[in-house]
Amino acid sequence: MKFEYLVLIAVALAIWGFKQLMFEIGRRLRRNYYRNTYLKSEEWQRKRYVVLKRDNWKCVYCGARATQVHHKRYAKRNIGKEPIKWLVSICQSCHDKKHR
């Protein structure tokens, strides 16, 4: 194999590794923002209330009293823009199971 090919492969691997790293950093930043800012915002409190009310404060999985709201999906690019239908009311124990 030519030396040039090896260099090309090394460069491609470096770019790939860099992209993976950026992706991981972005993911962590989004998660931190989500936990520290969004979940404490008034907007989220309002949305949470709407979801709990829609589901009659009942866990959609077992029917027990719901105390939390679970995301079935996340709006990755713009946190906080997830539609109400992606959110479900859930009780503590079902929620623990979902995230295990």
Ligand SMILES: [Zn+2]
């Ligand atoms: Zn439940």
Ligand SMILES: [Zn+2]
């Ligand atoms: Zn959840």
